[in-house]
Amino acid sequence: MRASLRGRALRGDFVHAPVRGEIEVLADHVIRIGDDGTIVSVAPASECVPDDTLELPAGQVVLPGFVDLHVHAPQYPQLGLALDEPLEVWLGKYTFPLEARYADLDFAREAYGTLVSDLLAGGTTTALYFATVHREATQLLAEICLAKGQRGLVGKVVMDNPETSPDYYRDETAEAAVADTRAVIDHIRALPGNDRVLPVINPRFIPSCTDDALAGLGALAQECGCHVQTHCSESDWAHGYALERYGHTDTVALDGFGLLTRKTVLAHSVFLTDTDMDAVRDAGAGVAHCALSNMYFANAVFPLRRASE
Ligand SMILES: [Zn+2]
Structure with missing residues (x-):
């Protein structure tokens, strides 16, 4: 076409x-x-x-092409399976084991190829992707988007915190996480004929990252001017985690690390305070919200009308 x-x-x-x-x-x-x-x-x-x-x-x-602001590309094989656990349990029980399989590039090629083709067939011409922690599989996703003609924004997920990330699926160190992110950015930007696929700096969410990783990614965001995406105040557990660790919200913490920019997309953000909302607006950042996901994982509703004002 x-x-x-x-x-x-x-x-x-x-x-x-x-x-x-x-x-x-x-x-x-x-x-x-x-x-x-x-x-x-x-x-x-x-x-x-x-x-x-x-x-x-x-x-x-x-119609114009659809834009999907939040796709966990590696989770496509579990699309439609039941959600029987809260977010932090669901991740460890189902999702991290699935995402870990993308160390296998043959598996990644098959799954990502199917996903991108299916999204394009449904009219999604632009998608903002979380990939996995794996550098090579993330680069492969970007290459597949380019080959199939989709405007993909692709992020290598960073999760280096051993307290919240399993041994079999995490970045080895903060330094390695930042170095791999930089390598993915360079790779995507250098893809021959790339006129549409962009790299994204992608801490999974604050609980999965150490301060060193968040600070390193924030510095990288300032340096390279890339898009940034992460989950922000998604569930009451995640929201409470940041309050306990920092004494302030996800949004304030992300801003402090240099990760709240006009090219940042915060996923969910159900529990933003008024001050958080002001910070997001002042930074020119955006929120990607999904009413269905909010019902599953947050047991709450994003205040869309208030945020749109
Ligand atoms: Zn998500």
Whole structure:
């Protein structure tokens, strides 16, 4: 589809939402696409229809690509399985053992290939991915996104805290975690022909990281200007963990480590205080929230209306 539309025009009905809360329908329009794949013009078909225009079949409409702000790529094989435990138990019982399997690049290639293809088939043209702690498998995910034509933002998960991360699945040291993150950033940025895949600095969440790792990643974020993602105040357990460890919230701690930037996406953030909300807004950071996940893991609701004001 991508290649075949370059330098051509497409006629049909198009639907988009250029302003939040509003939907615009462009009935019987022609979109011309340049040789570089970008849109050259949008006009009613009554004005002009170039000779080689592709016509959409009746009953089909074109939407902009979907953007998924929070995908745990390695967890795709357990999609749809029951959630019978709270977050901190679920991680150790099911999720860390699954993620550890991505040390095997053949397994990673198969699982990540299926995921990216399935997301694209569903219209998700941009995805912000948590990968695993593994440097090579994370780089492989970025390569698969590029090969399949998805705008992937890909992060090597950092979890080096031996108190909360199992022996079989964690970064060996804070230094190794930061060095591997840097290596993944360099690798993704140097991928031949990479015009769409970006690296992400990706502490899993504060409980899984030592202060040395968080400080190192914060310095790296300032240095390389990459996107940052992490879970923030997701469950009451995670929220309480930061309060106990630091005497303040996840958001304040992340800010202190240099990890709250205008390119930061905080996942969940269900328990943000008013002060946290102000800090997120002042930094220009964003929140990725999922009402379903919040019900499973937080037993709470993200205050979307308050956050949108
Ligand atoms: Zn998550």
